[in-house]
Amino acid sequence: MTAEPPWSDTRPRRPLYRQFIGQLFVPLVIAFLLAAAGTVFIGYRVELAAQVSHRQELVRVFSHALVKPLWDCDSMTSQGVVDALASLPTVSGAQVQDLCNNLSLKAGEGASVQTEQQQYSQHVIYVDQQGRQYTVGELTVDFHPASIANAALDMMWRYLVLFFVMLGVMMVGAILVFRRTISQPLARFQAAIRTGVGFGGDDLPRLDDEIRKHNDELGDVMRAYDELMVELASVIDRLRDNERALMEIARLDPLTKLGNRLVLEEELSGAVARAERQQTIGCVMLIDLNRFKPINDTYGHAAGDAVLKEMARRLSSSVRRSDTVVRLGGDEFVVIAENLQRPYEPQVLIDKLYRAISAPLEYDGHVFRVGASIGAACFPADGTNSVTLLAHADHAMYANKKREQ
Amino acid sequence: MALPIRFCLLVCGLFVAAGAGAMTLTVQNEPHLAQARALVQEALRVGGLAVDMVDSPKANERRNVALISEGLTHIDMMPATPTRLELVRNGKLRMIPIPLDRGLLGYRVNLLLESRRDMLAGVRTAEDLRAFSLGQNVGWMDVEIYRAAGIPTKEIKDWADGEFALQMEAGFLDLFPLGLEETLTHFLPHFRGKYPQLTIDPHVIVRYPWFRFVWVSPKPEADEVFDALQRGFDKMVANGRFLRIWRQYRKPPPRGVFAGRVVIDIPNPFYGYDLVPPKYRHLLFEDGAR
Numbered sequence: 001m002t003a004e005p006p007w008s009d010t011r012p013r014r015p016l017y018r019q020f021i022g023q024l025f026v027p028l029v030i031a032f033l034l035a036a037a038g039t040v041f042i043g044y045r046v047e048l049a050a051q052v053s054h055r056q057e058l059v060r061v062f063s064h065a066l067v068k069p070l071w072d073c074d075s076m077t078s079q080g081v082v083d084a085l086a087s088l089p090t091v092s093g094a095q096v097q098d099l100c101n102n103l104s105l106k107a108g109e110g111a112s113v114q115t116e117q118q119q120y121s122q123h124v125i126y127v128d129q130q131g132r133q134y135t136v137g138e139l140t141v142d143f144h145p146a147s148i149a150n151a152a153l154d155m156m157w158r159y160l161v162l163f164f165v166m167l168g169v170m171m172v173g174a175i176l177v178f179r180r181t182i183s184q185p186l187a188r189f190q191a192a193i194r195t196g197v198g199f200g201g202d203d204l205p206r207l208d209d210e211i212r213k214h215n216d217e218l219g220d221v222m223r224a225y226d227e228l229m230v231e232l233a234s235v236i237d238r239l240r241d242n243e244r245a246l247m248e249i250a251r252l253d254p255l256t257k258l259g260n261r262l263v264l265e266e267e268l269s270g271a272v273a274r275a276e277r278q279q280t281i282g283c284v285m286l287i288d289l290n291r292f293k294p295i296n297d298t299y300g301h302a303a304g305d306a307v308l309k310e311m312a313r314r315l316s317s318s319v320r321r322s323d324t325v326v327r328l329g330g331d332e333f334v335v336i337a338e339n340l341q342r343p344y345e346p347q348v349l350i351d352k353l354y355r356a357i358s359a360p361l362e363y364d365g366h367v368f369r370v371g372a373s374i375g376a377a378c379f380p381a382d383g384t385n386s387v388t389l390l391a392h393a394d395h396a397m398y399a400n401k402k403r404e405q
Numbered sequence: 406m407a408l409p410i411r412f413c414l415l416v417c418g419l420f421v422a423a424g425a426g427a428m429t430l431t432v433q434n435e436p437h438l439a440q441a442r443a444l445v446q447e448a449l450r451v452g453g454l455a456v457d458m459v460d461s462p463k464a465n466e467r468r469n470v471a472l473i474s475e476g477l478t479h480i481d482m483m484p485a486t487p488t489r490l491e492l493v494r495n496g497k498l499r500m501i502p503i504p505l506d507r508g509l510l511g512y513r514v515n516l517l518l519e520s521r522r523d524m525l526a527g528v529r530t531a532e533d534l535r536a537f538s539l540g541q542n543v544g545w546m547d548v549e550i551y552r553a554a555g556i557p558t559k560e561i562k563d564w565a566d567g568e569f570a571l572q573m574e575a576g577f578l579d580l581f582p583l584g585l586e587e588t589l590t591h592f593l594p595h596f597r598g599k600y601p602q603l604t605i606d607p608h609v610i611v612r613y614p615w616f617r618f619v620w621v622s623p624k625p626e627a628d629e630v631f632d633a634l635q636r637g638f639d640k641m642v643a644n645g646r647f648l649r650i651w652r653q654y655r656k657p658p659p660r661g662v663f664a665g666r667v668v669i670d671i672p673n674p675f676y677g678y679d680l681v682p683p684k685y686r687h688l689l690f691e692d693g694a695r
Contacts, residue, residue, distance in 0.1 A: 073467030074543070074562075100471040128462035134477065 016186070017178045021171060028170065032163045039159050044152040055143055058088070059120045063139050066096055070136040071126040073100035078137075082107045085141065093142040096124070100136060108142070118143045185210070185218050193225070255305055256312035259326040264334055267324040268386040271338045272379050282338040283346045283378040284386075286393040287315070287353065288401065289331035290371035299366065306363045307370060314356040319349070334390075340378075350374050373401035427455040430630060433469065433481035434460040437591045440654030441482035441505040445619060447650055448637030454629060466544045474498050476624035480634070484510055484617050486546040487675040492623075499631050501619040503638050504681050507651065508689035509658070511615035511673075512585035513547075515539075515606040516596065518573050525580075525608040531556065531671050534611070540569050540578040546675065547582070550613050554671040567596030570603050582611060585658055610666045614673040616681060642685060657690055 062085045069077035075098050085094040086108030093108035124137040192207035211222045251262050259267070268284055275282045289311060296304030308331065315325045315333055324336040337349055357372040375397025377389040430449075434442055442458075449456050461469075461478040470488055472478040474497050482505055483489070492498035517524060528534055531554045539558040541548045551558040559578060561569055569581045583592055588605060596603045619638070621631040641647040681689065 071468055072465050072543075073471060100467060126462070130460070130462070132462065134462065134472075 015183070017175055017183050020178050020182075021175060024174060025171065028167060032167050036156065036159045036163045040152055040156040043155050043159075047152065047155075055090070055120055055141070058085075058090075059122050059139060059141050062094075062141070063122045063124045066124045066137060066139060067126050070096070070098060070100065070124050071134070073098070075101050075103055075105060079105045079107070082139075090143055091141055092118075092144050095140045097138045097140075098136075099138075118145060182218070185214060189218070189222055189225075192222075193229075253312075253327040256309050256327050258312050258316070258333070259324065261326070261328055263324070264326040264328065264336075265386055267326070267336055268389065271324070271336050272384055272386070272389070274338060275379055276384065278339070280338065281340045281345075281378055281381070282336065283340060283349070283376050284389050284393050285335040285337070285346075285350060285353065285374055285376045286328075286390065286397045287333040287335065287357070288373045288397055289333075289357070290373060290401070290404070292331040292370050295368050295370070299363070303363050303366075303368075307361065307368060310361050311357060311370070314359070315353065318352050318356045334393075346376055346378055350376060371404075373397050373404060375400055427457045428630070429457045429459060430479040431461045431477065432458045432479060433483070434458075435463070437587050438482055440651055441617065441619075443650055443654060444505060444638075444641070444647065445480055445482065445634065447646065448619075448634050448641055449630070450637065451640050451646070452633030452635070452637030454633035456630075465542070470498075473620055473622050476622045476627065479622050479627050479630055481620050482617055483620060484546065484615055485676065485680060487549075489620065490676065497623050499621040499623055499627070501621065501631070501634050501638060502616070502680060502682055503619060503642070503647075503685045504688050505617045505619065506584070506586065506655070507657075508614075508616060508678075508681070509586040509655075510584045510617050511613050512658070512668075512690075513582040513611040513613075513615075514585045514588050515580040515582045515609060515611075516567075516569075516588065516593070516603055517580050517606055518570065519602050519604045521573075521579070522604055522607065525606050528609050528669075529667055531611075531669055534609075534669070537579040538577070540564070540572065540581045547615070549675070550615075550671065550673050551582075553674040556671075567600040567603055570596070570600035574602070580606070584615075585610060585662065586655060589658060589662070590655065608666060610663065610668045611671060612668050613671050614676060614678045614680065639684070642688065647688065 062081060065081050066078055069075075069081065078096055078098055082094045082096050082105050085091055091108060093106070095104060095106045097103075098105055119140065119142050121138060121140045123135050124139055126134045126136050128134070188205045188210050189207075192205050192210045195206060207222060207226055211219055211226060213219075214222060251259055253260050271282050271284075274280075289307075292304065292307060295307055308327070311331075311333065312325065312327060315335060319325060319335055319337060322338060326334050326336075328334055335349075335353065337346070340346055340349075353374060354372060357370060360367050360369050362368075375393045375395065377383060377392035377396065379389055382392045383389040432442065432445065446456075446458065461472060461481065464472060466483065466486065469478065469481050469483055470486075470492065473481050474492055485500070485502070489498055489500065493500045515525065524537070525534075534554075534556045537556070539551055539556055540561050541551070541558055542564050543560040543562055545560075548558050548560055561572060561578070563569075564581065569578055572578045573581075593603070593605055619634060621627050621634065638647065641650070678686075678689070
């Protein structure tokens with residue numbers, strides 16, 4: 001069972017643009033509704049004012065048309081004008097007081113309930129050539145009740161439709177802009193990051209290019225990320241160096257700089273596998289120095305260390321570059337020789353190693369002579385795993401040591 | 406009375422007289438009423454009333470009646486009509502029945518198209534005229550007179566510049582009768598300015614009682630005006646000044662106008678010649694035919 005990372009979330013994924021639109025939608029709708037309501041209200045007031053103005057103008061025009069017939073006391077023509085006025089769709093009734101003939105000329109029907117907004121009156125005044133004014137009648141016009149509310153309602157629907165279309169366009173535009181300015185750069189940023197860590201292909205953008213493109217907050221984030229990654233890479237490099245050093249420390253013998261038991265295990269397993277694969281012969285030789293302990297006890301550890309280092313050098317120079325020399329610990333060494341062609345060749349190598357070890361060495365004015373007991377095991381003849389081979393070599397080495405004693 | 410006191414009273418009297426000033430009257434004024442306006446002005450002066458006259462607005466008869474009965478016009482000089490006589494009877498208008506045109510208004514001559522100049526050559530009686538269609542302005546009393554005589558009469562609105570000529574050419578009208586004297590002296594040359602195809606009929610004169618009087622507003626502020634006019638006209642008629650002023654502006658139709666023309670009398674259903682009181686009746690024009 002694997003533990004989920006701390007940032008894992010089981011909730012459905014919500015892209016940024018959806019969050020942006022979601023948070024923008026309600027205020028925008030409210031704003032648009034307020035704008036629509038305001039527009040309708042203003043339109044209503046304007047329409048009302050226009051209607052009042054239109055009615056006043058209508059009354060003024062017909063009053064003007066009535067001046068001549070009323071001045072001429074021509075009630076027939078006056079009646080015709082009143083009839084024409086009453087026939088207008090917005091007019092429910094009209095009446096003119098003909099002062100000359102003392103008649104009330106009517107047409108149409110007045111509204112059932114008259115209000116100041118629906119009834120307009122105006123004196124009909126004749127102005128003679130000398131500018132004198134004579135009131136010749138009074139025109140009263142009854143208009144149908146205003147249908148401004150219905151007009152405003154119609155207008156409101158039109159505006160609502162218009163505003164919702166605008167809202168839709170704005171939202172789509174906001175999505176496109178958001179995706180263009182935020183989502184897509186973020187996606188490229190993500191791709192550039194993946195490129196940086198080896199996930200991307202050649203077609204993916206490079207982070208440096210993206211940073212150069214964005215001289216904005218997003219660029220700042222990318223730059224900070226880049227700096228963080230550089231720092232992180234530096235840390236990782238240092239960790240790797242440390243790891244590599246630790247690995248070396250763990251695999252090498254610090255005194256002789258030869259491989260240790262770990263290296264022996266790896267190399268021996270590899271050599272056995274290669275020998276099997278290539279149908280060749282290899283040998284592992286276990287070497288235990290003789291007369292080393294008295295040197296160590298008599299001349300000190302420094303002398304012992306010098307002997308060990310010299311033995312390591314002689315062993316390494318006695319074998320091929322492809323062969324392996326390791327120190328097991330104390331005065332024990334192991335040599336792994338691969339690809340031996342002839343059956344007698346291991347003994348030739350053992351003899352060579354004896355000679356190298358037995359040669360005298362000088363240390364601090366003293367000449368030391370050490371010997372060695374060497375046990376060999378060849379593979380695949382003596383075994384095909386390191387444990388068996390080393391055990392076999394160990395037996396052989398001790399057998400030799402007893403024989404020499 | 407001491408001399409200084411007399412002097413003071415004299416000075417005060419002069420100031421009062423200067424402060425009283427002339428009365429401003431709104432009086433009808435139209436181009437063909439020059440003699441009527443001159444007579445009224447003289448009558449007021451002779452009657453002892455100093456006035457400044459301003460013109461009343463141009464209007465038709467109905468509006469004139471409305472203006473004067475409401476006191477917006479103080480004096481007008483229009484023919485007597487049943488409406489005006491009714492208003493006089495009801496105290497809503499005052500009449501000075503002096504025949505300003507000396508009854509010549511009752512002599513009617515027909516305007517017609519030059520091309521149909523002799524249309525009335527065979528007409529001898531009112532019955533003969535019934536074959537023709539007359540035109541008159543809306544509201545004129547003549548309409549009722551002609552219709553009472555059985556002569557078909559149509560009312561038209563525009564006539565003052567001779568517009569009826571077009572209706573004659575359209576066949577809507579045959580004749581448009583107007584006062585003899587005013588036609589000869591004023592209307593015919595005026596109409597022919599715009600409608601040279603118009604002329605006057607050389608065969609017939611229609612005659613009926615038809616007088617232009619002086620009318621005064623019934624409002625109290627016109628009482629003094631009415632009295633002054635009564636006094637003034639009486640004096641002018643008595644001393645012959647009325648006729649002298651009349652002749653300065655008008656002249657009776659020459660005898661030749663009647664030569665060759667048949668005078669056809671038709672009654673005025675609303676009044677007769679006796680509407681003119683005896684003291685003014687001698688002013689009426691006598692052509693010798695009546």
